[in-house]
Amino acid sequence: MIAVMRGAFRSMCVARVWIACCIDFPVLTSKYYGVLLLGLPMSDAPLPFRLNDRNLRRLIRETADEAQRVFFTPHARQRMRERKIDSDQVLDCLRNGVVSESAHVNMHGNWQCTLCRRNAGDEISVVAALERAEDGTWIIVITVF
Numbered sequence: 001m002i003a004v005m006r007g008a009f010r011s012m013c014v015a016r017v018w019i020a021c022c023i024d025f026p027v028l029t030s031k032y033y034g035v036l037l038l039g040l041p042m043s044d045a046p047l048p049f050r051l052n053d054r055n056l057r058r059l060i061r062e063t064a065d066e067a068q069r070v071f072f073t074p075h076a077r078q079r080m081r082e083r084k085i086d087s088d089q090v091l092d093c094l095r096n097g098v099v100s101e102s103a104h105v106n107m108h109g110n111w112q113c114t115l116c117r118r119n120a121g122d123e124i125s126v127v128a129a130l131e132r133a134e135d136g137t138w139i140i141v142i143t144v145f
Helices: 011-022 053-064 074-083 087-096
Strands: 028-030 034-036 070-072 098-105 111-119 122-133 136-144
Touching (some): 053 087, 053 111, 053 136, 070 074, 074 087, 074 136, 087 111, 087 122, 087 136
Antiparallel strands (some): 098 111
16 A cells, blocks of 8 residues: 655654554545545644643743733733732743643644742732744733632
């Protein structure tokens, strides 16, 4: 069996073709994905960058060292006023907090997590997303509680 694949040759492609040959599964083709083997899409699109909690926390900490790289949404500012939390407490949470909700990709395609930190006797949680743009990395503070 010979399969023609678009894009760079990957060792995973060879393994999928070999598995398909050995167990006699039909090879499906698609104009969008090239060759589909065992229901797994094969495309030229780059694989998404995967972050774990530790690496996302490190990137947030490094970015939060520059306070001008932190953007507060209007919702976050409103919640900060309601809960009497100032921006210094939020920045401290971003720099020194621990991850309480695991890293995941939000609906905008940015990596997001929730960080917690005890500051001035209060437990502060910050939901933050990491956005990478041409002009550098930004932190978006989504909400604070």
